[in-house]
Amino acid sequence: MQAYLDHAATTPVRPEAVAAMLPLLTERFGNPSGVHAVARAARTAVDDARDVVATALGCRPGEVVFTAGGTEADNLAILGVHARRGGRMVCAAAEHHAVLHAIDAIGGQAVAVDSSGAIDLDALDGALDGDVTLVSVMLANNEVGTIADLDAVAEVVRRRAPGALLHTDAVQAFAWLDVARLAAVADLISVSAHKFGGPQGIGALVVRDGVDIAPILHGGGQERERRSGTHNVAGIAGMAAAMAAVVAQRDATVARVTTLRDRLADGLLAAVPGAVETGDRARKVAGSCHVRFPGVESEALLLLLDDAGVCASAGSACASGAIEPSHVLTAMGVPRDEALSSLRLSLGWTSTDDDIDLALKVIPDAVGHLREP
Numbered sequence: 039m040q041a042y043l044d045h046a047a048t049t050p051v052r053p054e055a056v057a058a059m060l061p062l063l064t065e066r067f068g069n070p071s072g073v074h075a076v077a078r079a080a081r082t083a084v085d086d087a088r089d090v091v092a093t094a095l096g097c098r099p100g101e102v103v104f105t106a107g108g109t110e111a112d113n114l115a116i117l118g119v120h121a122r123r124g125g126r127m128v129c130a131a132a133e134h135h136a137v138l139h140a141i142d143a144i145g146g147q148a149v150a151v152d153s154s155g156a157i158d159l160d161a162l163d164g165a166l167d168g169d170v171t172l173v174s175v176m177l178a179n180n181e182v183g184t185i186a187d188l189d190a191v192a193e194v195v196r197r198r199a200p201g202a203l204l205h206t207d208a209v210q211a212f213a214w215l216d217v218a219r220l221a222a223v224a225d226l227i228s229v230s231a232h233k234f235g236g237p238q239g240i241g242a243l244v245v246r247d248g249v250d251i252a253p254i255l256h257g258g259g260q261e262r263e264r265r266s267g268t269h270n271v272a273g274i275a276g277m278a279a280a281m282a283a284v285v286a287q288r289d290a291t292v293a294r295v296t297t298l299r300d301r302l303a304d305g306l307l308a309a310v311p312g313a314v315e316t317g318d319r320a321r322k323v324a325g326s327c328h329v330r331f332p333g334v335e336s337e338a339l340l341l342l343l344d345d346a347g348v349c350a351s352a353g354s355a356c357a358s359g360a361i362e363p364s365h366v367l368t369a370m371g372v373p374r375d376e377a378l379s380s381l382r383l384s385l386g387w388t389s390t391d392d393d394i395d396l397a398l399k400v401i402p403d404a405v406g407h408l409r410e411p
């Protein structure tokens with residue numbers, strides 16, 4: 039028996055995506071830039087997928103730039119705008135490293151978040167001025183699941199830096215939230231298929247009409263000169279099929295998974311003495327459960343859970359040979375020792391009551407075992 043509770047890392051590919059991809063790997067395998075029948079069939083698949091992705095993200099088909107995933111979409115937004123406009127760029131301190139390190143690479147600035155992981159609007163206000171060309175704020179956080187109020191962020195940006203573009207990393211949001219509506223204020227939106235039932239290695243950046251970005255990859259000039267490289271045709275079709283399935287089932291999935299997540303979080307808080315839930319559950323995406331077990335090292339806990347069939351992840355990372363607390367938890371003000379005792383359990387479209395039963399059986403025992411003198 040196995041409980042896969044690491045959907046924020048990657049999620050199984052939906053059958054709709056597999057079905058869309060298979061014929062493009064075997065029969066219609068052409069390079070869509072070509073002129074013959076097999077190439078044209080591939081081109082049609084890319085065009086059709088672009089329409090689906092555009093509808094799901096609330097943009098025009100020409101505003102979709104296919105990339106090799108979320109990391110590339112984030113880098114293209116930040117480095118692509120910076121190459122055209124220069125200036126200063128600002129992001130939230132709890133962004134994914136794909137944003138944080140790209141902003142850092144061009145000498146930008148990270149601003150504070152509150153104890154739930156949401157950007158501090160006063161700190162943002164103070165960090166902005168007329169020299170700022172781009173502000174990047176994620177729609178949903180990958181570690182703790184906190185959802186941003188992008189309308190409120192956009193209001194601060196318009197007032198303090200009217201010329202700046204707003205980019206949002208919606209990589210963790212799409213499975214759970216109506217990105218088309220919630221990110222309507224954004225000029226640039228990143229998504230990644232493998233977080234919502236599409237394959238790994240494919241994503242997209244929405245670049246609204248009128249926003250000029252320089253390419254970060256040079257070559258054949260695909261994607262209207264914005265992203266060179268032969269299209270990942272099967273990946274693109276798989277992403278579109280997964281998006282359509284997510285949108286069709288999203289309300290039902292969110293309701294079902296919220297119930298599972300609440301049972302998991304409440305069960306752990308009740309069964310493990312001293313357990314602390316990170317952030318504010320009411321402001322999180324449905325799949326996110328983040329807990330801390332003071333006195334327990336998360337790396338040791340993960341190994342015990344793995345032995346017992348529970349796949350989870352920790353709020354820490356191995357940097358230069360030492361275990362360091364995650365930058366997200368640090369930015370939220372979680373004390374270092376507590377951050378090093380945290381567990382991220384992330385649910386997804388395949389999660390079931392059986393997964394929660396196993397987690398609730400295994401985790402309290404494992405924590406108890408590690409706490410034994």
Ligand code: PLP
Nearest residue numbers: 107108109134136180209210230
């Ligand atoms: N942004 C966020 C919020 C993520 O969670 C991830 C993946 O963990 C990425 C970006 C990077 O996406 P990809 O794995 O497709 O490069």
